[in-house]
Structure formats: C-alpha cells, structure tokens
Amino acid sequence: MGRLSEMMKLRNIAISGAAAALALGAFASPVMAQRDPAYAAARSAGQIGEKMDGYIGIVGAENADLRRLVNDINIKRRAVYAEQAQQNNVTLEEYAFSAGCQLIMKTVPGEKYQAPGGAWETRTSAPPQRDSRCP
Amino acid sequence: MIVRKSTKPSGNAKASAMQNGHAIGTRWARAGMAGLIAAGLAGCINVAAPDKPIVIELNINIRQEVIYRLAEDAAATIEENADIF
Numbered sequence: 001m002g003r004l005s006e007m008m009k010l011r012n013i014a015i016s017g018a019a020a021a022l023a024l025g026a027f028a029s030p031v032m033a034q035r036d037p038a039y040a041a042a043r044s045a046g047q048i049g050e051k052m053d054g055y056i057g058i059v060g061a062e063n064a065d066l067r068r069l070v071n072d073i074n075i076k077r078r079a080v081y082a083e084q085a086q087q088n089n090v091t092l093e094e095y096a097f098s099a100g101c102q103l104i105m106k107t108v109p110g111e112k113y114q115a116p117g118g119a120w121e122t123r124t125s126a127p128p129q130r131d132s133r134c135p
Numbered sequence: 136m137i138v139r140k141s142t143k144p145s146g147n148a149k150a151s152a153m154q155n156g157h158a159i160g161t162r163w164a165r166a167g168m169a170g171l172i173a174a175g176l177a178g179c180i181n182v183a184a185p186d187k188p189i190v191i192e193l194n195i196n197i198r199q200e201v202i203y204r205l206a207e208d209a210a211a212t213i214e215e216n217a218d219i220f
Binding site for chain 2: 033036077084094095133
C-alpha cells in the first residue's frame with residue numbers, strides 16, 4: 001500500500017512538471033518575439049516609418065528618445081541583414097532592400113512608410129506604393 | 136636621323152597644299168573669323184541652376200534578380216526576429 005501511494009505521488013509530480021514545461025514553452029516564445037512597447041507605440045503613432053532601404057526612420061519632429069529608439073532597432077536590423085547577406089552571398093544593401101520591400105508590405109493601416117519618391121505615406125487598406133524592383 | 140628623314144616629306148606636302156589653296160584658304164579664314172566674332176557677340180551661354188532639388192539615386196547597385204531570389208529568405212528572417220521588425 002505504501003509503495004503504491006509513493007508511485008502515485010511520483011507520477012503526479014511528473015505530470016505537473018510536464019504541464020509546467022509546456023506552459024512555459026508556450027508562454028516564453030511569443031514574449032521573445034514581441035516588439036518593445038516604446039517601439040510599438042512609436043510605430044502606431046506614426047512617429048516612426050518603414051523606409052525603402054530596410055531600416056526605420058523618424059517621420060516628424062526628432063527628439064533624443066526617438067533617435068535612440070530608431071538607432072537601436074536599425075543597428076540590430078543591420079546585424080541581422082549582414083549575417084543573412086553573407087549566408088546568401090549578396091550585398092548588405094541588397095538584403096536590406098529586399099527586407100524593406102516586405103516590411104513596407106507588412107505595415108498595417110495607420111503606420112507610416114516611405115514611398116518610391118521618398119515621401120512618407122500613411123498605410124491604408126490599399127496596397128502600399130513600392131519600388132518597381134520589389135517582387 | 137631616321138626621324139628627320141621621315142618628317143621632311145610630310146612637311147613639304149603640307150606646305151605645297153597650303154600654297155595651292157592659298158587664295159581660297161584666306162577667304163575661308165576671313166569668313167570663319169567674322170563668324171566667330173558674330174557668334175561671340177550674339178551667343179551668350181546661360182547656365183542656370185535647376186529649381187528642383189537634385190535627387191541622388193542611392194539604390195543603383197541593387198540587382199533586381201537578387202531581390203526576387205531573396206524574398207523567401209527575407210520573409211523568414213523577419214518572422215524569426217519579430218522583435219526588431
């Protein structure tokens with residue numbers, strides 16, 4: 001009898017452990033991939049826009065906080081582009097531009113993006129104006 | 136020595152050609168001078184700065200076929216690093 005209850009206890013511990021691991025796994029990955037709240041807020045406020053070159057830019061008036069935020073994101077993006085460009089045997093500019101095409105496409109209505117002429121545009125439900133070289 | 140010998144005949148030929156067409160040559164030269172003076176007086180070349188800003192195309196070195204080839208890879212990279220995109 002004592003032995004049986006011990007086994008049951010062990011099994012319960014194992015089940016709860018597995019459940020905890022599952023919950024942690026499901027919880028951890030979206031948190032890792034989420035945008036920083038300040039970045040997300042600046043994007044949706046239209047203070048930051050997606051440029052054609054694959055980086056973000058300040059749309060309106062510049063301030064120190066916004067500049068720091070933009071530089072931080074762009075430096076991280078550049079590092080990713082550089083690594084991927086090397087793997088694909090293309091230039092950094094080509095990889096970044098290719099990403100820029102898709103990032104402009106992925107903007108949601110209300111967000112800002114750079115049109116081929118260089119001007120900032122607000123994304124609507126209509127497709128964005130993109131460079132003729134974009135796929 | 137060889138160089139001198141080779142240059143002399145061509146020099147003579149030039150001189151004789153000049154003598155033959157002397158009268159006609161001077162007439163043409165006078166007409167040309169008059170033309171140049173007239174052009175100098177009448178033809179002012181105006182250089183004006185463009186009123187539109189000069190746009191420098193920075194993406195000249197981007198190859199379109201590369202952009203097409205990279206589309207799938209770039210999409211995956213964006214998905215994997217969603218925090219900075």
